[in-house]
């Protein structure tokens with residue numbers, strides 16, 4: 001589920017649609033979380049679909065580390081890629097803002113975090129644009145993603161979190177952040193066959209519960225522009 005303070009906008013014929021902040025979204029805010037309404041497909045189910053449907057699943061879906069292809073049910077599937085994104089995944093099936101996202105700014109993710117199966121050409125135009133985004137970008141970049149995420153995690157417990165009630169195992173997340181213990185690496189999201197039973201995940205038992213976290217003053221790093229998606233999967 002995408003953050004409620006976002007909207008879908010048409011960016012242009014090359015990019016297609018993108019997701020933009022309707023108001024300021026502070027660093028540490030959960031901006032997208034896997035929820036029970038998201039569509040889940042096992043590899044066998046994907047293979048059984050006609051080619052035209054498989055293309056849609058490939059285009060709008062992400063490959064979860066469990067091996068399931070997940071297609072967001074809302075416009076979260078239109079978040080574009082940028083090589084210097086303002087949103088990154090955590091190891092807890094949600095993505096957070098890794099800097100303040102100002103009203104009107106586009107939300108972007110790095111598609112290399114999504115278990116890409118094929119490279120694609122990037123037009124994000126940022127100073128750090130890799131030009132071509134490859135499945136193998138995950139390993140060299142994962143430490144940097146972890147650093148960015150960990151820098152924002154303390155804010156996660158301070159800023160308003162409209163999506164908190166959709167987080168699975170919120171107590172685990174809270175404990176990890178509050179304790180001085182190690183924060184799980186985004187490395188956990190790397191797809192490796194047989195790491196988990198996709199069917200077990202598909203059931204997604206008990207979730208929900210909890211109210212949202214209290215809002216309170218925040219502080220955080222600077223914003224940045226973005227661009228470029230419409231090519232492969234969602235973010």
Ligand SMILES: [Zn+2]
Pocket residue numbers: 082083084122123124125126128129130131
């Ligand atoms: Zn780029």
